[in-house]
Amino acid sequence: MASRFEVCLAGQGGQGLILAGLILAEAAVLDGKNATMTQSYGAEQRGGASHSEVIISDGDIDYPRVLKTDLLVALSQEAFDNFHHEVKKEGIILTDSHLVEKKSGDGLIALPIVETAKGAAGSGAASNMVALGLIAGLTKIVSCKALHKAIDARSPRGTQRSNRWAFKAGFDLAKTISPKAKRKA
Template identity: 40%
Template sequence: MKKEIRLSGSGGQGLILAGVILAEGAILSNLNAVQSQSYGPEARGGASKAEVIISDKNINFPKIIKSDILISLTQKSFNEYSAHIKEDSIVIVDSSIEVNDQIKASIHKVPILQTANDVLKKPMTANIITLGVLSNLIPEINPEHIKIAISNRVPKGSEELNIKAFEQGKVFLKEVVNAY
């Protein structure tokens, strides 16, 4: 088992933290994981991405050339990274994103940003909702281990809200697990 995941969006959406949490959850689940990140020079609003490789074997190269799973929370990040996916990959985009029909992947629109804004009333939870969605796509990682990693990494006092955001994300895409 090896999965290469790219989480992309803009600075300030917390996707780099989500990548760190995902990698920690994988390690707690006795898997190997590497995580890398990049972001534009702007603190907020610039492009950002986190890459996580998870495997039950050694990971010999820590960078992703083509992802198995792509998460995009902005149109700009989708436009940039959708060209770098495997043909049989899963692409998760925020429901606000326009998707190119020529992409050969399983594409799913999920209201991540709307859920963070309207349901949880905290835009900063979009990254943790994303982790809930991802937990359905990577059954090798125990969701309880992701919750531990969330509690270890989010600001003190926000653990309960973030666990709620994770659970909210888990309601999306449960049916995709069987197809992947």
């Protein structure tokens, strides 16, 4: 069976994690890979649990939902609590050090994602872009070139520059992580 890389981006509605999943999947397709993206959310526009799942593979993707997570991005305590046990032993759990207070486990990486977004883009709303930068920095599942293109294409007018800065800040932040913690990189 062709190898699958399974990503779960989970948090609260309004954090932009469904958009981040979409950008990640579009970047994978730009890289010439196969990708699927599904989303799960409540009826509300903001707030409430929300997550997206992205599967990336060189071969066909049949089951489009996460079975064993390679990379979890959890931007709320609820998201961490719900999804961390589905992560592979050698997988990565990426959380925000402030939003997720109670956290432990193999492969845990806690970073100030929201603060980094505020610093780089002037708004915590760009946390999803920081997360994408971290994904690019921590793994090799998609190329930076493809992510740049996908982010530019999906950024509403006026946010392209700040989204690029936030992405770069996330990518640079990943360099501060010890190679051991990067695991599957």
